[in-house]
Amino acid sequence: MSSNNNRQRVIVVGTRQSALALTQTGQVIDELKRISERQGWNYTFEIRKIVTKGDRILDVTLSKVGGKGLFVKEIEQALLDGEIDLAVHSMKDMPYELPEGLMNGATPKRVNPLDCLVTRDGGGLDKLPKGARVGTSSLRRSCQLKNARPDLKLESIRGNIDSRIRKLETEGFDAVVLAAAGLTRMGWEDRISALIPEDVCIPAVGQGSLGIECRENDEEVRELLQLLNDKETELAVRAERSFLGTLQGGCQVPIGAYATIVSQGEEGALLELTGMVGSPDGETLLKERKQGKDPESLGRAVAEALIASGADRILAEIGG
Structure with missing residues (x-):
């Protein structure tokens, strides 16, 4: 990647238009400005507000609206079309599979996930x-x-x-x-x-963290975003998202996962992941907790243990 310090560019940042989305996008831009100044890069940032399907339909519960990516699809299309250069999402809104040509460029430090x-x-x-x-x-x-x-x-x-x-x-x-x-x-x-303690209510996958999405072929933006990335948050969220991907779940099914870093050693971080699948009536609540060093393998292992306990039947019944 280029180390040229004479970079000049207007970077257009896509976001939903809610007060929270605009606030967290502003916080990300402030941090990116600080990083740019430290690197001697001359970037300026513009915000582009985008209305998503999830924002338009407010009189129906999320589980009935259906489909994955309710709060990101239109923003991802703007990225693919080159109308914006990066997008700030709440990580819990991001589907496991991203469109071809797009990637998660950074996972900034997580705030309270509960x-x-x-x-x-x-x-x-x-x-x-x-x-x-x-x-x-x-x-x-x-x-x-x-x-x-x-x-x-x-x-x-x-x-x-x-x-x-x-x-x-x-x-x-x-x-x-x-x-x-x-x-x-x-x-x-x-x-x-x-x-609400984690033992009562396991958070959503990625809750408390942001996903900064960009185009895979935009090396300048990728290099900038990598400097925003928080490695510990990234590892935890990767484990949670691997769990989600294995179960093929979206925000319309009762799935939760929460990973933490138990210890850091010479061979890397030891992660602990708790996963949950429940029936909508609350009668059945399946939980599994495991530790591991590879986030993707850990996510799969917790999901597979839950499937062995009957999670696949619960998800099949509710159209997951």
């Missing part, structure tokens, strides 16, 4: 009254919460973070479930009533 509760009285899951109304658009969250608290009334809730929080008052919900990462990135940590 789910959280925003409640009317500020308490956690154990403080919610019997029969409390809890809003979430995610089958993964609702199946795990039903398993932990079968008395809860889980109801579908869509929209951006702010509008979902407002529904606590406007629609009488007792709590809404959100990704802690979104609130953290918006600077709204004070709105988090309680984090």
Whole structure:
């Protein structure tokens, strides 16, 4: 790759137009500007807002909209068409298989991957009254919460973070479930009533991390993005995404996975991955935990162990 320092280019960055998407895209651009200045590269950045299918359809639960890549397909098309040069996604929105010619150029450092509760009285899951109304658009969250608290009334809730929080008052919900990462990135940590521990609710694949997608043949952008990459986050997310790919799951099925780095040695990192597949009613919750050094092999091994326990039947029943 070129080490020419006299680089001049306008880099167009594609993103969804929600407040969260624009905030996290702005944070990525700020970091890329710092990297460019350190390298002596003269890059300027422009944001291009793109509306995705998932943004247009707000009155239906994600599981009923169907299809993978609800929040990325139109953005990926803009990349392929050369209208944008890179795209900032929430990693949990990215399907396992990327279109030919595109790649994940960087996985920046992850923020808190856990789910959280925003409640009317500020308490956690154990403080919610019997029969409390809890809003979430995610089958993964609702199946795990039903398993932990079968008395809860889980109801579908869509929209951006702010509008979902407002529904606590406007629609009488007792709590809404959100990704802690979104609130953290918006600077709204004070709105988090309680984090939901991983042993109660395993996060979505890649939750808390971003995927910066680019064209495989754009060496300049690839070199820039590599300097943004966080190796530990990348390894963990690769294990989670290998798990997802083996199960062929999307955001419309109750699948969760969370990998951490247990130790670092001369021979590389030791990863631990916990995977989950559940039935939508919360009656069946299958979990498996394994350790390994190769992220792709680890993801496959956890997925295959769950398939041996009956995960494939659960996924087949719900069209996964």
